[in-house]
Amino acid sequence: MTDQKPIGKLAARAAIKGAKRDAKKRELAESAIEALKRYGYANTTLRDIAAQSELSLGMLHYYFENKEQLLIYCVRLYKEAFAADIGARIAGAKTREDLFQAFAEGLAASIVEEAETHRLWYDIRNQALFDPVFQPVVAEIEGSLMGLVERVTGERSDSLSTPVLYGAVDGVFRHLLESQIVGNRRSIPDLAEEFRSLLALASKA
Amino acid sequence: MTDQKPIGKLAARAAIKGAKRDAKKRELAESAIEALKRYGYANTTLRDIAAQSELSLGMLHYYFENKEQLLIYCVRLYKEAFAADIGARIAGAKTREDLFQAFAEGLAASIVEEAETHRLWYDIRNQALFDPVFQPVVAEIEGSLMGLVERVTGERSDSLSTPVLYGAVDGVFRHLLESQIVGNRRSIPDLAEEFRSLLALASKA
């Protein structure tokens, strides 16, 4: 042990520090999401976030360079969870039918259960259209979402390209989410059926 | 008879006043759109709008109750134009093929030529998810867009419902728009082909 180079010690200590810092950031971000998803990025102040989570205002800036970086961190955090969730759902599927069913249900369930969080995602994706700072995260996340779509539909270049298919699925998702938020509540199976019909169509090609 | 004249005159004068005011509002809104579509709703101040169009700040408030109402007016104005444009394009189509082609080309052209304006639309549609004030316009416009989709695909309840079809088309549109804005410029025919493949698929059902 003692023969470890001081440099190694320092590095290890630094790594631990980094890990601690990351854990704290994660904790802060999870609190922040709660506030953000409720009012949206533009309408949520750092004070709101601090107040709602019993965090101190200074701490937010201590861990995040600025509001933008906080948002980026938050969105990445939650979308990872979403992709992981959908990924888990479709992991066990054997037949194509099962696959579609699992995917459709996963999307439908998320619309009902995590409407506000998805709304936040659409919020930042929209911001990215105006502010390049957000474009990398959005690209990264859309990449993983496309990966999901591809896992479900397979690549069939003779028919629709993955990006287009992603666009279509996402568009339907967004539209159903909008209805949900605006007040037309629908059941999960009901919503799932919409996705299934879309997937079925795409698989006929 | 003669005593009816004054009344007629007054009414006529009032009508003219109203028309003039409407024309002016339109003019202001058109100027405002130029600024709004560049920076987005949240990042555009009324001062920006006034400065860019050489309007006085007070005038904006003289014609529009507040920033929200201005935006609503602007979005309605431009989306009407968009729907009218697409409508005109598909009006002459005889065969189903022509219809798809015209629609696909219209969408593709609009992505290339009016990218920024559509971006503004997505901005407000997103705002509506958080702020109910915007929901009526969004609903209205989405209604007319769905009408467009329906005219092109016909109603086929055995396959995809119009809302879902709209969602899919819109999703693809948005995705291609995003690519366009982020930097992957594609040609109109190229983009049109994507829409055609989507429509062709939907029509197979």
Add this chain to the structure above:
Amino acid sequence: MTDQKPIGKLAARAAIKGAKRDAKKRELAESAIEALKRYGYANTTLRDIAAQSELSLGMLHYYFENKEQLLIYCVRLYKEAFAADIGARIAGAKTREDLFQAFAEGLAASIVEEAETHRLWYDIRNQALFDPVFQPVVAEIEGSLMGLVERVTGERSDSLSTPVLYGAVDGVFRHLLESQIVGNRRSIPDLAEEFRSLLALASKA
């Protein structure tokens, strides 16, 4: 007639014009009071006044130099009416008792029936404490009010001076008005009794 000097004609015409103008000002002011007394001087815009009375904005400035002058004109107008009303009420009184009674009833009735208008008076009198422009009207009106008090109580320098008596009566009036406005409605006889007790006291000296 024709032998009248041209100058005389012009003068006569000017006088007529002036009278016409005065009549119009009076009319405008009466309309303006309706708006002013509702929200108070500081909270009433010229637009409010114009809108509520179907007057044009420009006309207000055509007849009155500015908002201040309009207010001054309005207050003078209404307080003259008030003083005249009270004056008429006490004119017929023979005995000291009658005098007190008439005065007390006049004040009480005015609190109930013209609360809002008096509130406007207190508003401008208060403004005068900060803005000298209003001091002349206030002084003038308070002068006539003191005259009223003096007519009722007579001059009795051995006891309370008229200004002090005026202050006392006015203070009670204001206090009862405040109660009235804040919500404690009382009947006219009830209120009158308060004034009577005050006057009775003062007359004992």
Add this chain to the structure above:
Amino acid sequence: MTDQKPIGKLAARAAIKGAKRDAKKRELAESAIEALKRYGYANTTLRDIAAQSELSLGMLHYYFENKEQLLIYCVRLYKEAFAADIGARIAGAKTREDLFQAFAEGLAASIVEEAETHRLWYDIRNQALFDPVFQPVVAEIEGSLMGLVERVTGERSDSLSTPVLYGAVDGVFRHLLESQIVGNRRSIPDLAEEFRSLLALASKA
């Protein structure tokens, strides 16, 4: 035992924080009063207040929710001091004569020495007639002022009620204040004599 300490510490720290904040609010309010009493509520901007006291604009909003709340705080602050001052003056009086004298002198002195501050009080009391937000403070303060009057005159329901007596004293006070402000400066004994005559009158009942 020892584990109670942290809790106690936290509570103590919170208490200190609160006390510090209160002290700061007081300090700000005292500065604000200087500006407010000079120009009146409606004519004093928060910028004026900040500039005159070398405070930052943001700080005013950091400590007070809005301009109204700032005013309310200010008025309560100074009127408490006034009531306390008068209270102290009459506390030592033994005979009824002493009481009247002390009270009269207190009022007179305050007119001369704190004219502007009282003017601010009349300003907010007037605002309260139009804006209910101010009514609670006004009611509270008038309550304590009536308490003062009652302590001096005692309750004599057979004669004037306390509210009426308060109205009368206040009316005289206001009138003398007005004269003072408008330019007729009088000496303290002179002014005190006016109050004494009024009180003497009331005590005869």
Add this chain to the structure above:
DNA sequence: AATGAATGAGCCTTCATTCAT
């Protein structure tokens, strides 16, 4: 590491006043 007081640029909005018609 953590806090929250303090800052001040910037935002939306109001409104008395002007002026072309």
Add this chain to the structure above:
DNA sequence: GATGAATGAAGGCTCATTCAT
């Protein structure tokens, strides 16, 4: 005489960010 469109200075308020502790 009369109108109301247009102006722009000014006001209350917000909020990301900084910094002393």
